[in-house]
Amino acid sequence: MALRVGVVGGGQLARMMIAPAVELGLDLRVLAEEERMAASLAATEVGDYRDADTVLAFAKEVDVVTFDHEHVPQDVLAVLVDAGIAVHPGPDALAVAQDKLVMRARLAELGMPQPDWAAVTGPDELQAFLDAHGGRAVVKTPRGGYDGKGVRVVGAATEADDWFAALAEDARGGALLVEELVDFSRELAQQVARRPSGEIAVYPVVETIQRDGVCAEVLAPAPKASERLLEVAARIGVEIAQGLGVTGMLAVELFETTDERLLVNELAMRPHNSGHWTQDGAVTSQFEQHLRAVLDLPLGDSSPSAPWSVMVNVLGGPEHDSLDDRFAAAMAECPDAKIHTYGKAPRPGRKVGHVNVAGDDLDDVVYRARAAASFFLD
CATH class of the missing domain: 3.40.50.20 (Rossmann fold)
Structure with a gap:
């Protein structure tokens, strides 16, 4: 059976x-x-x-x-x-992914590098954090945010008044998360897979390009990544997976700072947008790996199958006709592109698919991936 x-x-x-x-x-x-x-x-x-x-x-x-x-x-x-x-993943691990305040506290216990942060229950506490961090900071709702939702850059405590009012109306109470506004040069993502018996597979760290708080492109592996960066990113991913007891896929979103540090931004304990490139650019895709891991089966090879892979998200799609109408043109003009659609009706900002292209020259791969994705946009 x-x-x-x-x-x-x-x-x-x-x-x-x-x-x-x-x-x-x-x-x-x-x-x-x-x-x-x-x-x-x-x-x-x-x-x-x-x-x-x-x-x-x-x-x-x-x-x-x-x-x-x-x-x-x-x-x-x-x-x-x-x-x-x-x-899999179990409740204790998922609790860290469900609440950003819990995540920050657990990462601190594990000694992971992360931005300065605090839990704030009212405007006075938020203003004190702002005053101590150059007058600007990132405020997040601890639960439920994704793709830029539930995240604001603020320069005054009054800019979060509506969120504090919502907390006051919630019988559970609670706090908002405030973080320093990190001076970063780029965003990265480190994926690892862990099975219940402890085996771990590590994917190469990738660069993620965000637009309006949403992942738009992924370059795999991260260009111009030093050996030290590769080692530190992998170690962070492995130590978090082990420390939190994650089973399945784990994605660790990272900031690479202008002074060459890596700071943990967010976690996802499931397949993740930053790993879609693995479908066509790695020996074992993140989706196969997740299934292997949660069933405690031997993990697959996580090595890239090409020197470079690029994933471009299709966000929004055409407003006045279906994505199906664009398939033939994209296939004809970009026969080497792998096109993945999600069966969703297009609407502004919605992830409705992605395109993967792999090859030997990064600039050429980026060009071809963007060209294929362009057929699905107005």
Whole structure:
């Protein structure tokens, strides 16, 4: 009988696990939030991931539960663990990905390099942090933010008044996270995979290019990366995976500062946008690796299969016609590009697909990847 993997969440990350699951002979099942989501190509149930009975009924039909996102509540995860369900990554690790204040505190305990930060419960505390850090800082909501949402650069405490008001209305109370505004030269991402028995596979660190708070391009491996940078980034990824007990894929988003330090920005405990290049540019894609890891199977080779790979996100897409109308032109003009779409209706700022191109010359690979992606934009 095939091993059965249950994925909570029906987005594009679950969708991109389908092909490697088929190739590995796995039975992939998805608990989606609604009908016709990106992962509906797999055997899909529709249900609320916040409802313990719904998730438990789904989990009892699979051998391991993993996730398309980090938002499943801790009380639901506890029900699964109490029922003897294999959950990867586990609740303790996911708690770090679910709450940025918890993440900062745990990273500090592990001795990881990170920006100066504080938990602030009101304008006075935020203003004190601003005064101590040059008058500007980054404020984040601890839970629920992604792709630039829940993040603001502020120069005065009053710029977060609405977030403080929302905290005051929340019976749970809480605080906002404030971080120093890091003077960085570029953003990087380090991915590692870890299986429950402890084996770890390390991918090369990559450069991520952000636009409006959203990842737009990934260059793999990171250009002009010194041996020291490669070693430090890999060590950070491995130590976080081990220290937090992560099982599955882990992405560590990093700042490379202008004085050549690496600081941890954020974590994701699942396949990640910064690793989409691995589908066509690595021996083992992050999606296959995640499945291997959560099932505690031997991990695959994480080496690049080409000197350079570039991923370009398709953000928004055409407003007045379908993405399908663009396929033929892109395929005809860019036959070496690998085009991945998510089955989502285009709308401004939405990730609806990506393009991968691999080759020997970085400038040429960047050009060809951008050319292919351009067919899907107005």
